[in-house]
Amino acid sequence: METALSLSSALSQLLVGLSRAMILFIVASGLSFILGVLRVPNVAHGSLYMIGAFAAHTIATALGGHPAGFWLAMLGAPLIVGGISLAAERLLFRHLYEREHLMLLLFTFGLALILGDLTKMVWGADYRSIVPPPFLQGSLDVLGTALPRYNLFLLLVGPAVAVALWLVSTKTRFGRIARAAAVDREMVGALGIHVSWVFAWAFVLGCVLAGLGGALVSPTISVTLGMDHTIIIEAFLIVTIGGLGNIWGALVGSLLFGVTQSLGVLLLPQFAIVFPYLAVVVILTLKPTGLLRSVW
């Protein structure tokens, strides 16, 4: 009885860790994509994730809890985030590409500060949460363990995003140009391609993923101010251990991060959050450039 209980709690804890890893992956892959193409650590990424979550809540509640509201929120929130990032990129960011990396990083930090306070102005400091549609509520019984359906749903969405992003960056014209521009911006420009717009869409694509991550996480946690600060650190760590700019590296890093944390909950609940950080230190000590090959 004892072992069965701990097995089932281990299983459900593992699912929690894996579904958390999927959210982390969606956010971190966007960060990694921007890093790969623009070579900018986008500090505002966490803020866009937060805005995605708040926007999803607003859209879902505007439809009064109708099941379609959820899907509309999952679609609309990333689009809103995409719009914000496109505006920021075209109005301000694109004038800075020739500057030092440090200035680009500081620009995104400035953006993060502004977006954080704008979120506070628009949505306030309340805690919010949205309800998934009926067929994603409740839990599924697997091996005597109740596994929440929504977490299982996230396990499907994560890999789907990974494959979609991989297809976009390897099979489409945009993806090929973006990867080429990451390696040699001048040469791609010399071939007659409008590099500036390629960068813009790459930035928007990465930010949309942050918004999607925020929208998807909103039924599982309480949406509130300050959620931007923790996710961005975790996403940074994941991207670093995975190999900067490598999408699959972001997946490996996210899984490692989510699973070590959920196993940490089983072993030492109070220090659970420390485990992934320790894993990061071990990996970076042994392999400072990350597990998989960085794109640079």
Added chain:
Amino acid sequence: MRPQRTVSPATLWALGLWLALFFAPFVAGRFAVYLLGVILVTGLLAMSLNLLVGHGGAYQFHHAAFYGVGAYTAALCITKGGLPAWAGLAAGPLAAALAGLLIGSLCIRLNKLYFGMIQISLGSLLWILALRWYSLTNGDDGIHGIPLPEAIAGPGGAFACILAAVGLCLLAMHRILASPFGTTLRAIRDNPQRCAAVGIDVRRHQLAAIVIATFFAGVAGSLFVVLEGSVFPDMLFWVYSLEIFIMCLLGGWFTFFGPMLGAAIIVLLRTLVGGMTEYWTLVLGVVLIGLIFFLPEGIMGIGHRLRLYRRRAAGASSPRENGHAAG
């Protein structure tokens, strides 16, 4: 004839200002003296960062971690370690320099952005420890009411202690940057490949610079304990690290006193704006983006540029111009 050491007017002004500030507690109000203390401590922290970033060209993304290590070490040595307060305050900078040596030796294996990313990762580990190790650090609440010796417990004594320590640190930093080591550091910043080619051990110099800079960050951490009598985990948070960057940017990267000026402006602005609106970070963000677009060399950078123009107008050529116009 012995060559005469020339003392620049700026140095004399700084020395005079430093001495004059010792009289501040006798003429200024309590809050003003406290603000001055905050500016000095924050300014020392910003200048220690600038030693690495402005002069060393290293992507020291998480400098606040070392500030926090210094402050927490001092606080813990005094409250839990049972050490005399002076010994605890001296332990802060040493621990910060040790952390700088450990984290720095992992970081310098890599270049630029990777250096910065790894540092954010390792620094965040320290932050998480400060935040979660309740039994040791008291978690989110921080450690308050740290007992200090009578001489520095009052606001006047604390201020004198801070002013004296910051003055000594600035003197030391000035000497380090003016030394051959400082020149080598700037050479590495401008062209690491060429430095390596002429036989300079680039990594060893960078590591030495990290240890020196983190030591001074640790001094700032200990002085924070003297000033506030408390420590809290936000001191190690990555957001604070980037705020220190803003101070350096505002004052001017390639100047010695720039970061101190930047720190003064940010501290005063925060006090002023924070009293009027709850949206301080919005203001800070707008200031930052404005700086990046319109004043990338900072306030003291303008002065430097004006002097260059004037010199050029007078017909004298300046060989230093190129190095300073970069970035």
